[in-house]
Amino acid sequence: MLKKVRVFDLQIGMYVVDAGLSWMDHPYLYAEEGPVTSEEHIGRIRSEGFAEAFIETEKSRQGRQDVRVYDRAEVERALAEALLETAGSRSNKSVPLADELAAAHAAHAGSLTSLREAMDAVASGTSPDCQACQDASREVAQSVARNRDALVCLGMLSESGGYQVLHGVGVSVLAAAFGDYLGLDRRQVGELALAGLLHDVGKALTPRDVLEKQGRLSDEEYARVKRHPVESCSALSAASLPQHLLRAIAEHHERQDGSGYPRGIKGAQQSFFGRILAMVDVFAALTQDRPYRARILPDKALSVLFAMRGREFETSLLERFIKCLGVYPCGSLVRLTSGDHAVVSESNPHAPLRPKVTVVFDQDFKPIHPAVLDLSGKEGPAPAKPTEVAALVDHRPQGVNVRDHLAG
Numbered sequence: 350m351l352k353k354v355r356v357f358d359l360q361i362g363m364y365v366v367d368a369g370l371s372w373m374d375h376p377y378l379y380a381e382e383g384p385v386t387s388e389e390h391i392g393r394i395r396s397e398g399f400a401e402a403f404i405e406t407e408k409s410r411q412g413r414q415d416v417r418v419y420d421r422a423e424v425e426r427a428l429a430e431a432l433l434e435t436a437g438s439r440s441n442k443s444v445p446l447a448d449e450l451a452a453a454h455a456a457h458a459g460s461l462t463s464l465r466e467a468m469d470a471v472a473s474g475t476s477p478d479c480q481a482c483q484d485a486s487r488e489v490a491q492s493v494a495r496n497r498d499a500l501v502c503l504g505m506l507s508e509s510g511g512y513q514v515l516h517g518v519g520v521s522v523l524a525a526a527f528g529d530y531l532g533l534d535r536r537q538v539g540e541l542a543l544a545g546l547l548h549d550v551g552k553a554l555t556p557r558d559v560l561e562k563q564g565r566l567s568d569e570e571y572a573r574v575k576r577h578p579v580e581s582c583s584a585l586s587a588a589s590l591p592q593h594l595l596r597a598i599a600e601h602h603e604r605q606d607g608s609g610y611p612r613g614i615k616g617a618q619q620s621f622f623g624r625i626l627a628m629v630d631v632f633a634a635l636t637q638d639r640p641y642r643a644r645i646l647p648d649k650a651l652s653v654l655f656a657m658r659g660r661e662f663e664t665s666l667l668e669r670f671i672k673c674l675g676v677y678p679c680g681s682l683v684r685l686t687s688g689d690h691a692v693v694s695e696s697n698p699h700a701p702l703r704p705k706v707t708v709v710f711d712q713d714f715k716p717i718h719p720a721v722l723d724l725s726g727k728e729g730p731a732p733a734k735p736t737e738v739a740a741l742v743d744h745r746p747q748g749v750n751v752r753d754h755l756a757g
C-alpha cells in the first residue's frame with residue numbers, strides 16, 4: 350500500500366518508492382527507492398530540499414498507521430459509498446465496443462494530426478489553426494457518447510507519435526470520457542476534449558533538453574517549465590477559444606491544496622474543468638512512456654492518485670474518475686485468479702474491480718478459445734468458481750497485441 354508522507358515524518362525503516370511522478374511537477378518529491386537507513390539519511394534528504402515521499406507500507410518496518418492509505422478493500426468501500434451519488438452517471442453501452450473501434454480510431458488519428466500541426470505552429474512562432482483541433486474534439490465527444498471504452502483503450506495503447514502529442518491526445522480522450530461519465534452535455538464534453546488536447550501546446554516553446562532531462566531539474570529549469578501553462582494560453586490567444594477553456598488550460602497544474610503552479614490557487618479558486626484536467630494530466634503522464642521515465646500500469650497510477658486525494662486532488666472527483674475508468678481500464682491485459690490471461694473488454698462503473706473480460710491465453714500465454722467473462726457475475730454463465738482479477742500484466746514484454754483481442 351502506498352502512502353504519501355512529509356519528509357519531516359520519515360522514520361528509519363520506512364521504505365521509499367519511486368511513484369513515477371515527473372520531476373517537472375514534483376521537484377520536491379524524494380523518490381530514491383529503498384529503505385530509510387539512518388538519521389543521517391533522513392537529514393540528507395531534508396538538507397537536499399525534498400519535502401515529501403511516497404512509502405510502501407508493506408515493505409516498511411515501521412510507520413504511522415493514522416494516515417489513510419490505498420488498498421483494494423478501501424477502494425471498493427469508497428466507491429460503493431460514491432455509487433449512490435453517481436447513480437445517474439451516464440451509461441457506456443449505447444454502441445458495442447467492436448462497433449465503435451473504427452470511428453474511435455479515426456477520431457484519435459484526427460486528434461494526433463491536428464495537435465501535431467498546432468504544436469509545430471507554436472514552435473515556429475505562428476498562431477495555431479485551432480479549427481482542425483475543434484473538429485477532432487467534436488469527433489472525440491461523439492465517440493465517447495457512443496462508447497467511452499473504445500477511445501480510452503486506443504489512447505492508452507497508442508505508442509507512436511512522440512510523447513508530447515500522444516500525451517495531449519491522451520488527456521483529451523480521458524477528459525472527454527470523464528466528462529461524459531459525469532453527465533455533461535455533448536458540447537461540454539467536446540470543450541473538455543479540446544482543452545485537454547491543447548493544454549500543453551506551450552511546451553513547444555520549452556527547450557527540449559529541459560523537457561527530456563533525466564534527473565532533477567535545477568531551480569532555473571523548473572521555473573522555465575512552470576511557464577508553459579501561461580505560454581499555452583498566450584499561444585492560443587488569437588484562436589477565439591472560450592474564456593473558460595483558456596482558464597482550464599491555465600489551471601491544469603494547480604492543486605486543491607495550493608501546492609500547484611503557476612498561481613498556487615486553492616480549492617474552489619480552481620475551475621471545475623481545471624480540476625478535471627489536472628487529475629487526468631497526471632494519470633495520462635504516469636501511464637505513458639516519457640522521455641525520462643517508463644510508464645507504469647494503470648492500477649499503480651490510480652494508487653498514486655489515490656494517495657494524493659484530499660490534498661492535491663478532490664476526493665469525490667477522484668473516486669468518480671476511478672469509477673469511470675475502472676481500476677483495470679478497457680484494453681488492459683490481466684491475469685485472473687484462475688491463472689488464465691484476459692483482455693479487459695468493458696469497464697464496469699458499478700464494480701470497478703470486476704470488469705467484463707475476454708479470456709484469450711492460459712497461464713503460459715498459450716492461446717485458448719476466447720471466452721467472454723463478466724466478472725461481476727451479472728451477465729453470462731457463472732464461472733465454475735469465483736474468478737477475479739489477480740493482477741494487471743504489461744502486455745509488451747509478452748508480445749501481446751491487445752488490439753487484436755478487443756472485439757471479443
Ligand SMILES: [Fe+2]
Pocket residue numbers: 548549577578601602
Ligand atoms: Fe502541463
